[in-house]
Amino acid sequence: MFDVPAAIQCQMDLQSQNTLALPVTSAYFAEPDTLESLIDVISWANLQGLPIMPLGGGSNVVFCHDWPGLVIKYGERSLVVDDSLADSVLIKVAAGFEWHALVLHCVASGWFGIENLALIPGSVGAAPIQNIGAYGVELCDVLASVSGVYIETGEVFLLENAQCEFAYRDSIFKQALAGKVLITHVTLKLSKQFTAQLHYPALAAAIVNPQPSANEVVQAVISIRQSKLPDPLVIPNVGSFFKNPLVNNYHLSSLLERYPAMPYYPQANGQAKLAAGWLIEQAGWKGKSLGLVAMHAQQALVLTSQPGATAADVLRLAACVQADVAALFDVRLQIEPQVIEHV
Numbered sequence: 001m002f003d004v005p006a007a008i009q010c011q012m013d014l015q016s017q018n019t020l021a022l023p024v025t026s027a028y029f030a031e032p033d034t035l036e037s038l039i040d041v042i043s044w045a046n047l048q049g050l051p052i053m054p055l056g057g058g059s060n061v062v063f064c065h066d067w068p069g070l071v072i073k074y075g076e077r078s079l080v081v082d083d084s085l086a087d088s089v090l091i092k093v094a095a096g097f098e099w100h101a102l103v104l105h106c107v108a109s110g111w112f113g114i115e116n117l118a119l120i121p122g123s124v125g126a127a128p129i130q131n132i133g134a135y136g137v138e139l140c141d142v143l144a145s146v147s148g149v150y151i152e153t154g155e156v157f158l159l160e161n162a163q164c165e166f167a168y169r170d171s172i173f174k175q176a177l178a179g180k181v182l183i184t185h186v187t188l189k190l191s192k193q194f195t196a197q198l199h200y201p202a203l204a205a206a207i208v209n210p211q212p213s214a215n216e217v218v219q220a221v222i223s224i225r226q227s228k229l230p231d232p233l234v235i236p237n238v239g240s241f242f243k244n245p246l247v248n249n250y251h252l253s254s255l256l257e258r259y260p261a262m263p264y265y266p267q268a269n270g271q272a273k274l275a276a277g278w279l280i281e282q283a284g285w286k287g288k289s290l291g292l293v294a295m296h297a298q299q300a301l302v303l304t305s306q307p308g309a310t311a312a313d314v315l316r317l318a319a320c321v322q323a324d325v326a327a328l329f330d331v332r333l334q335i336e337p338q339v340i341e342h343v
């Protein structure tokens, strides 16, 4: 055994730290709120040879087992504004800031661009990992840079937007840098001028005012989300459980012949994005449960869990849904949240 610094808790129950409420523990847990204390806990874990896992709000992870090392939740919540530009502001926000609180703070401050991303659960530090997106806006549209620390060495890094390899629900942090870095700060470039972004039909339909304020857009996004997406604090879930799949135009045409009413979104590269929720509903899984987990009755793309459900239950349901959607549409659904399987 080794000495455990006071800043590190042992045998931490992570059930309230992941929004699927899966019953898992971490051998060690720390919530440092300065860069110095973060580097201290990283060095300690590296010295003991313990695996390190960064965690944000826990709203996009599926823990498959207890974590044998150190889980680090970076707690700093600072926000620093650079107002030296004429039309925009740069805001550097620490990872521990809650995402939705940031959206509200920005709108109240007259900084615009993230209204459509209201009510997305989770922390600012987790937002770049899956490049959060909703109602026609993605984080990468407003992100300037991401900084953090390499887990292996404790060295700091800074990546500009173009280096983050952002794509639909994807980034370098889910790919080459997965498990290798801990994000401490995100810098956004927001506009001082509000322009409503209403190209997503469901959002446009929810707004009556032809020139809505930023606040009206935020309120419309909140009410659409609340009507379809379960509150993770009431019904445990991680939002969309699968990505919307991409198919080529040939595949799209053959599906449209069989399902003329199928929703789809043409993409720039000769592909089309399908609505996974629609595919899952057609496959008969909307509102259907398998043991203690279910596909949500208001939005089939959301997998929900009940007390006592385990990761095995979650992955079993996911596999059944994937198999039925593949059999019907020849489309392979990819799981969207991070599945923490092996150390």
Ligand code: EPU
Binding pocket: 133, 134, 135, 136, 200, 202, 228, 229, 238, 239, 240, 241, 242, 243, 244, 263, 275, 276, 277, 278, 279, 281, 286, 298, 299, 300, 301, 336
């Ligand atoms: N649909 C169904 N049945 C369902 C669900 C959806 O037929 O059970 C149909 C809808 O009628 C609509 C289409 O599918 O024609 C799209 O549905 P929706 O507008 O609800 O959006 P989505 O494609 O299912 C995506 C994101 C959401 C995001 C919304 C709004 C992904 C994986 N999901 O869902 O993001 O809020 O668009 O932009 O891209 C998340 O990532 O956790 C998330 C909730």
